[in-house]
Amino acid sequence: MRIFKQYRLALIAVALIALTLLFSRDTGLSAVKTVGLSAKEMLLILPPVFIMLGLLDVWVPREAMVRFMGEGSGLLGGLLSWIIGVAAAGPLYVVFPIAAAFMKKGVKFTNILILIGAWSTMKVPMVMFEFSSLGARFALTRLIVNIPVILIMAFILNRVLSSEDKEAINQRAELNG
Amino acid sequence: MLGMILFVGLIVAFLSPEVISRILGGSSGWVGVLIAAIIGSVSLIPAFVAFPMAKILLDHGAGYMQLAAFVSTLTMVGILTLGLEIKFFGKKFTIWRNVLAFLFALVIAAVVQKVVGNAYL
Numbered sequence: 001m002r003i004f005k006q007y008r009l010a011l012i013a014v015a016l017i018a019l020t021l022l023f024s025r026d027t028g029l030s031a032v033k034t035v036g037l038s039a040k041e042m043l044l045i046l047p048p049v050f051i052m053l054g055l056l057d058v059w060v061p062r063e064a065m066v067r068f069m070g071e072g073s074g075l076l077g078g079l080l081s082w083i084i085g086v087a088a089a090g091p092l093y094v095v096f097p098i099a100a101a102f103m104k105k106g107v108k109f110t111n112i113l114i115l116i117g118a119w120s121t122m123k124v125p126m127v128m129f130e131f132s133s134l135g136a137r138f139a140l141t142r143l144i145v146n147i148p149v150i151l152i153m154a155f156i157l158n159r160v161l162s163s164e165d166k167e168a169i170n171q172r173a174e175l176n177g
Numbered sequence: 178m179l180g181m182i183l184f185v186g187l188i189v190a191f192l193s194p195e196v197i198s199r200i201l202g203g204s205s206g207w208v209g210v211l212i213a214a215i216i217g218s219v220s221l222i223p224a225f226v227a228f229p230m231a232k233i234l235l236d237h238g239a240g241y242m243q244l245a246a247f248v249s250t251l252t253m254v255g256i257l258t259l260g261l262e263i264k265f266f267g268k269k270f271t272i273w274r275n276v277l278a279f280l281f282a283l284v285i286a287a288v289v290q291k292v293v294g295n296a297y298l
Contacts, residue, residue, distance in 0.1 A: 007180070008180075009180025009183075009184070010180035010183055011180075012180070013180050013183030013184045013187060014183060016187055017183065017186070017187055020187065020190070020191075027190045027191060028190070030189070030190035031186045031187045031189070031190035031191075032186065033186075034185065034186035034189045034190060034222070034226065035182055035183050035185075035186035035187075036186075037223060037225075037226050038182045038185065038186065038221065038222065038223055038226075039182055041223040041225075042182070091221070091223065092252065092253070092255050092258065093221075093255060093258040093261050093262075096258075096261055096262055096264075096265040096266065097265060099265070099266075100265045100266075116274075117253075120252050120253045120278075121249065121252040121253050125224070126224040126228075126252070129224045129225055129227075129228035129229070130224075130228050130248070132228075133228035133229055133231055133232040134228065134231055134232060134235065134244065134248075135293075137292065137293050138241060138244075138245070138289060138293050141288065141289050141292040141293055142245055142248065142249070142285060142289055145284075145285050145288045145289070146285065149281045149284065149285060152281075153274070153277050153278065153281060156273075156277060157270070157273055157274060157277065160269075160273055161269065161270060161273070165267070165269055165270070168267055169266050169267050169270060172264075172265060172266065172267060173265070176264060176265055
């Protein structure tokens with residue numbers, strides 16, 4: 001019963017897809033295909049990410065992370081966060097555990113925000129698809145506008161979250177990261 | 178997570194490019210932009226599926242402004258992954274980040290419209 005409850009949504013979706021297959025084969029097959037691609041992306045990306053996180057935890061000393069990306073890391077820290085973000089592969093939800101692990105290692109909050117921003121919408125593998133699909137002008141415009149947008153968002157988030165909020169987030173990172 | 182992936186697959190299959198393009202057409206204006214932004218927010222589609230899909234929509238008459246809104250919220254707003262984000266960053270952060278990302282997606286759409294317009298490339 002508990003297993004049923006936990007996978008309620010998935011079971012309903014499977015039933016709906018089965019029904020669709022029954023009534024309209026093409027629509028159903030297209031649904032199965034999209035599901036397959038999304039699942040593949042998740043399965044291919046998550047294991048290496050968690051291995052890397054494990055290695056980061058063991059190999060990279062906290063002092064190094066603090067020096068390069070922590071308080072007082074200045075422009076270089078921001079730039080590094082941005083580079084890690086755009087070099088990433090994988091959907092938005094992958095960045096949350098990574099960002100938490102970075103926080104645990106003493107990376108500055110603003111740099112965490114830059115990492116999440118750059119990762120979400122400027123990562124190179126994604127942008128390559130954008131260039132080939134929607135054209136250079138579209139992709140370049142969107143990217144250039146996104147640079148100030150990410151910084152403004154980081155600034156606002158940094159402002160609206162009190163130091164207690166940030167402390168609470170830090171504690172979450174200690175627990176989950 | 179499994180349930181979300183299954184549901185998105187189903188929804189994507191049901192909406193044909195023709196239907197989406199009509200809703201998000203170049204003349205659909207800000208209503209189209211809002212709809213596109215909402216669709217992008219609740220979707221969870223890998224880039225290698227989303228961008229070829231966006232290209233098909235463009236070829237069927239969807240507007241650049243609407244597509245820019247869709248791409249922006251697709252990448253920055255994650256309604257389906259709210260639970261995961263809250264787990265790592267808490268409610269306040271998550272709500273603020275997603276709301277801001279949604280609003281800025283509209284700004285980005287407006288700028289893309291200004292620069293790219295309806296001129297075909």
